[in-house]
Amino acid sequence: MRQKAFRVPRVSTSAALAGGTVASLAPGLLPRTPSAQAILTSLLVLIALAVAGLIRMALRSLRFGVRQLVRLRVVAAVAAILLVGAAMGYAEHWQNELRAAMGVGGIGPWYWAQWLVWTVPLVVVVVLIARGVRWVVRRLGRVRSVAAGAALLVAAQLVIVPSIVEWRKSAYASANSYLDPGLAQPDSPARSGSPVSMASWPSLGAEGRKFVAGTPARTVRVYVGLNSAPDLDSRVALAIRELERTGGFERHHLVVTVPTGSGWIDGDAAKGLDTRFGGDVALAGLQYSDAPSWVTFVFGRHAAEESARRLFQAVEQRISTMPHPPKLYIYGQSLGALGGSSVFRDDADEDARTCGALWAGPPAGQVHHGRATVLANASDPVVRWSPSLLWRAPDLTGTRPDAPVPQWFPVLSFLQTTADLLGALNAPSGHGHRYGTDQGTVLPDC
Template sequence: MSDTVTTPATPRAPLLARVHRAVAARLTWEWPPVRTTLAVGVGTAISLAPGLLPRTAAAQSLLTVLLVLLGLGVARLVRVAAVRVAAGDAYPSSARTRRLVCTATAAGVLGAAVYAGVWQNTLRSAMGRAPAGPGYWASWLIGSILLSVVLALVAIGVGRALRRIGWSRLLVMTVVAGLPLALFGMPAVVGWGDQAYAAANAAVDPNLVQPVTMTRSGSTESMVSWSSLGREGQRFVTAGPPGAVHVYVGLRSAPDLAARADLAVRELERAGGFDRSHLVVAVPTGSGWVDARALRGFGDRFGGDVAVVALQYSYAPSWATFVFGRHAAAASAQALVAAVEQRLATMDRPPRLYLYGQSLGALGGSAVFAGAADQNHRVCSALWAGMPGGGSPAPGSRTVMLANSSDPVVHWSLDLLWRRPDLTAARRDAPTPPWLPVASFVQTTADLLGALGAPPGHGHRYDIDQGTALPDCTPAR
């Protein structure tokens, strides 16, 4: 008789019980920590605060997620600091406290969303747009959730990678990878950007036809070739009333600023610009753009008895030029005005001289003068539309400043963090949101991206009053 060793069967009940407890632990709802709830709630509420312009659901979702992530990051830093100071959780909270905070925060976010819906439709009504219905807010909520999930997964993956690599190795890898990037990568990116902007400037709009009249640059009689005008220059010389003189000198029309200013004066002479009664120096935006509505306004203001001259100083968009080369706008305006003034000084009956600029062009044009007395002595009047950071005309100067109350470019300033904007010089084209510390700055910064998407007369878009509102000379020259 052989001995048989039998292994006792493992009881199934304890195993199932352990699985059940593990699953139950995963599925059991726990109220989130107070700091997490407040971070999500405050970030969402700030993203829903009243803004200056209507916003798409996608843009609103992106803003909400970014602010929530920023809030969570701040909450994390506060927790780490508290743990280090107190050697433990410095602010423990009971389940009841968490529940109350979560409920109150949810109610506050719901109230903010309701108010945001009312405000969005108030803005849309003022700007002639269709109201935002339930589908808008459903898209916002779904988009916010999906984007949050994606970013959370990315953050989890990055966190795991950091734990495996270690902070010391990460620092070494960052230095090793960052040094070549700083030395070679960034210059390559900047060069690529310059080439891309230059290529966009050189792109020909097939809808534009080369002018044949001698009063426009780029014609067969012009000293400025059609191709050298660039995209914005070609739009400039083909816009406005037929009888007006339009002179434009692009970056590729002459080798340097002095040569371009001299060419502009000679081109004005050739086109008959100095024979007109009114001469407007228009300072373009960063890309060389001059608003066609302003040109129409000059036509309404002066008929065909006007010449408008502009000098391009950059290929890049206004925001890039503002950040990296705003001095170019002022230098270009000063060079052109000086060259024109030198020619006018030789004439017995010179035309009346005006200055106009929009956005970065307004900033550059206003730098021409040392003050009100200098401006009144040198030019008939000036008009600035959408001046970055706003402002008021110098006392005693013949200047008109156009500023829409819904224009975020006019509002934007670091002072907006702690001080309400000065809107005394702005025209109320739409309801103005109440000023809120920090929240108003965040909303205005977000609205910068859609400033040019508003209808004419709203946001950063101005109408023909850019030309018709030019002040008269007092006294007449």
């Protein structure tokens, strides 16, 4: 039996493999695990292979002599191997520079072995699936293939997509209701969720319970969860009653803390605020969603803005009637920063209505500044990411230079920053989208 001779890949295939791999290994903002790097590499290689396939089809339709490039196959393959090798060497150098700046161990040959073990199967499996689909299309013919595709599309719209949406909603609600057995219900009357609180411990949600159970105990912490009251109006009213019950309005400082999408308020920020005011402070937060921040940012950003606006206005109105009102501040991280900033018309309005504001890691820096303090790590992809990154370098004014910053390239920097979003919270403290107690200690005063 004759064995099939090894065939050198087409020129376009070698170019696609090299181009996709090199693009995926371009300098990013954060250290990456081998699996994360492999997923990005596989994705870009597959996109490059698809583009190469479309170009070949177009050239054939124009009767361009593609076969004339056969003699260049070996040259293209060798050039691709050398290019990928050089890209790997530079990527290792960049990754180790980032890791040294962030106090993380460097990478070496074992990293690339794992990367290869992940990348090759991912690419091969998807290519085989694509070939299988192409075979089926040829067997069915154009008309029946279009009909089958339309049926699958309708099924996806009517059954698959709604099922996935409901499943995710159920998962978010389940995570929000989870009662951590290692978390003790606060017994201090100065905390929501305590036995005397009007907002019950179970109703606060997973993130709300973490917030009110945090230390130190001398700070008033008010939190109202999605299940604490049936609608936004009643949740805002409950938050005001909780501030009155806990003595929050009697403290010299009151901070409206706007949570992220899942209801999370950074415990380090709360500790920093306690340190900043020597414990003479009340923190008040209102949950507006149980979904992750990125989901809320895409599908429900209005909820973050509306809840922040309503709570701040209610607090503002209440203290306006007091002869000796507390100083009023506002704080938000990530989506919470966008929600908090939306309370105000502009910088002047923010300065006039608050004693101070602090925004940590605001997406694309889209917040009012004025006298506000904006904390933004140069390595934070949330701060940098924007569709405009496709064609314009980001404005890094005011960011903290916590790590080396990669040079901007059109499209490529957008892809790399998008990939870094997935690991933004996995960075060491003080890097990426992770901020420390300085979120509270550097809050400005009036």
